[in-house]
Amino acid sequence: MSLPPIEIKPLSHVTAGQDWRLSLAHDRPEHVIIWVTRGQGRLLLNGTRRGVGTHNALTIPPRTLFSLELGRQGSGMMALIPDGTEIRLPTGPRQLRVREVTSITELTGIFEAAQREMTQGRALAQDAIDAHMALMSVWLRRQISQPDHLPIAMNAAARLSARFCERVTRQHADGLTMADHAAALNVTATHLTRACKAATGRTAADLLTERILYAARAALVETNVPAQDIARHLGFGSAAYFTRFMQQHTGQTPTALRKAAR
Incomplete structure (x- = not known):
């Protein structure tokens, strides 16, 4: 191909x-x-x-x-x-x-x-x-x-943050909690949050939220997939929860975002 x-x-x-x-x-x-x-x-x-x-x-x-x-x-x-x-x-x-x-x-x-x-x-x-x-x-x-x-040496916080970011790219739509991600990385959720904050200025939850938000906005703008199907694909329990999430982070509903982009 x-x-x-x-x-x-x-x-x-x-x-x-x-x-x-x-x-x-x-x-x-x-x-x-x-x-x-x-x-x-x-x-x-x-x-x-x-x-x-x-x-x-x-x-x-x-x-x-x-x-x-x-x-x-x-x-x-x-x-x-x-x-x-x-x-x-x-x-x-x-x-x-x-x-x-x-x-x-x-x-x-x-x-x-x-x-x-x-x-x-x-x-x-x-x-x-x-x-x-x-x-x-x-x-x-x-x-x-x-x-x-030459590449810059990474401290322990940066190495853990990099490992978490790899997980985010693969599993941002799986509906996993911070505790789930932390357990997979053999650390506590608190330690994971502190490491990401030290390395990136964002908490682990912030990074995961941004990746989900990007996927949601891209799907709304670039496809005609119904919002409820986008919500289900991204691991949201309901279309209503997805709408609240989008309003919280963008100030607009999924329908309004799609309409404004077009």
């Missing part, structure tokens, strides 16, 4: 005026490469929160929990590369703070050339995009190999 095509998008097109598409903790089925070209903000990645700024390159493997808050003045590009591609991409989540002018120019040029191929409709455009992504892979692996970009 053939893979979906690679996509190159400005971050402004990813959010389309709906900041939750990046700012809520979520994961994607594709490899995500983000190149921040302007602005600064906060990044959740690999179970930790850190600052992010201009000329930061982010590599996010499929089904890795992340969020990005850049603010209204921030801008950048995103590449979505299907899982299973033959392109040799980094296997782990990384944040690369790039300072060398030549390297900045190279990656910006790769993104711009790939985006031109997407928008101009030329023959063999997808082949050209694949070639540009292969060059991007080389660029990323060269950067990762440099001493300045």
Whole structure:
């Protein structure tokens, strides 16, 4: 079975005026490469929160929990590369703070050339995009190999937070309690909450809530699935409970959110 095509998008097109598409903790089925070209903000990645700024390159493997808050003045590009591609991409989540002018120019040029191929409709455009992504892979692996970009050592709280985030990507729709998640990780719910708060600034419950909220909003905006079916799929005991959850976290009912987005 053939893979979906690679996509190159400005971050402004990813959010389309709906900041939750990046700012809520979520994961994607594709490899995500983000190149921040302007602005600064906060990044959740690999179970930790850190600052992010201009000329930061982010590599996010499929089904890795992340969020990005850049603010209204921030801008950048995103590449979505299907899982299973033959392109040799980094296997782990990384944040690369790039300072060398030549390297900045190279990656910006790769993104711009790939985006031109997407928008101009030329023959063999997808082949050209694949070639540009292969060059991007080389660029990323060269950067990762440099001493300045060695991974940051994680303390015990960050390691536990990362393990919890992995569970959230797989089991956010299973209706599990914090006690269930903590037991699976061999810690108490209180310890799990403290570790996530120390590593991310969010409690474990906050991270789980954000992932569920992202899934709910995406389903309401992008599909015609009835709200009660979305509620059942996400582990809610009733449609009424799902409605209260959405009102609490967005100020609107599921029906109102769907109508406003369209």
